[in-house]
Amino acid sequence: MIKVVIIGAGNVAMHLYQSFSEEKQIDVIQVFNRNKDHLDFVKDPELRVSNIDNIKDADLYLIAIRDEAIEELATKLNVTNGIVVHTSGSQHMKALSRFENFGVFYPLQTFSKNKSVDFKEIPICLEANSQKNLDILKHVASLVSEKNFEVNSEQRRALHLSAVFVNNFSNHLFALADDYCRENDLPFEILRPLIKETVSKIETLNPYSAQTGPALRNDQKTISAHLDLLDEDRKKIYTILTESIQKLHGKEL
Amino acid sequence: MIKVVIIGAGNVAMHLYQSFSEEKQIDVIQVFNRNKDHLDFVKDPELRVSNIDNIKDADLYLIAIRDEAIEELATKLNVTNGIVVHTSGSQHMKALSRFENFGVFYPLQTFSKNKSVDFKEIPICLEANSQKNLDILKHVASLVSEKNFEVNSEQRRALHLSAVFVNNFSNHLFALADDYCRENDLPFEILRPLIKETVSKIETLNPYSAQTGPALRNDQKTISAHLDLLDEDRKKIYTILTESIQKLHGKEL
Incomplete structure (x- = not known):
């Protein structure tokens, strides 16, 4: 089982949560947001976290928050081994370079609160700081979508x-x-x-x-x-x- | 049977021909174009006409040619009883006012030579010089498409x-x-x-x-x-x- 923590409560976080939760090989162990009220979409209340220090060890941390908030959040997030990725189209991978394992997991789609999308159809653009991490991201992406692409930050x-x-x-x-x-x-x-x-x-x-x-x-x-x-x-x-x-x-x- | 003559050999004429030919209550009796070579899409060679004087009596004449050529063609077309319509989005209905029965039959769609479209889905915008003619056009439109709208020239x-x-x-x-x-x-x-x-x-x-x-x-x-x-x-x-x-x-x- 791949343990995943999702960070954020916006449209992307919500759709990631829904798609990742349905996948048997993935275990979404927590969803973090400073304001718990916005985490209603997370079925099990015990998975909702609002204190960043309570985030558990995971294999993958998906940061799906506003672009401007990514770097600041990164300074507060304590991670030992897992890969930390953001899901932004416009932020450089380096925004997460303080971590040992980092990358980008960018689903290229327009998400709305009240409209479901078929995640399997969504191209996932991947980038990582090592081939090993890229391979892990490719594996995870292949579980939730049929299409993934290796795309560097400029692309x-x-x-x-x-x-x-x-x-x-x-x-x-x-x-x-x-x-x-x-x-x-x-x-x-x-x-x-x-x-x-x-x-x-x-x-x-x-x-x-x-x-x-x-x-x-x-x-x-x-x-x-x-x-x-x-x-x-x-x-x-x-x-x-x-x-x-x-x-x-x-x-x- | 509603007898129809199609005038033109472009994308619209071709798609009209294909859709009208499939409809049992419609009989496409001729397709006219000055240059017969462009009428290959008409299966039966005997229906192809290049001399405007050979156009037969019909219930409906569909003019599907370039906007600029409509008025000139109209002056050469001899029609006794049928309704003459053009299929242009931008030409006023009055371009055909020399006929007794006239109107517009505008299929709102983008047509390409090598891409078939489902004509049933195409909105047909109708206008006519009398209620009686409009009713006839509505009937014909309903045979080839599920959607028709009464739309005046300005609209x-x-x-x-x-x-x-x-x-x-x-x-x-x-x-x-x-x-x-x-x-x-x-x-x-x-x-x-x-x-x-x-x-x-x-x-x-x-x-x-x-x-x-x-x-x-x-x-x-x-x-x-x-x-x-x-x-x-x-x-x-x-x-x-x-x-x-x-x-x-x-x-x-």
């Missing part, structure tokens, strides 16, 4: 930034369209099949080849008709993304 | 513009991330589950509530770390979308 930062583009920014485009539909008495529902197909398409095509639309066709008539319909803020976004599509596809405005 | 234009945001622009964000991953020796594969979840999330949440990320959290440290990693063009896109997220969610930069 992980690039991934985290890419995630902002594909997740945060796309979702914002959906939100802008939702607003715009509402202004025009249209249900956002009408757009859902298109959004679904946008993603389904890139399962077989790369995004470059999947591109369509007035920007790609350099259809100036449609582009200027669209710009006429938009307010200043949306016009800026429309223009900059249209230019970027044309630049990527080698067209001049 | 349709707004939908078409929304489609650019949710489809063209999101896909471009995926393309930018793909490029950026490649520059960092990362496979785009790692991002696919995240992209899938981005869309899966908005099946249960509205996009406003589904928003996450450094812009929403107003996490200036991460935002400036990200900006430091980006070239000028990507930096512009990152900045404008970050500002837009913060504006929509009532945060000041």
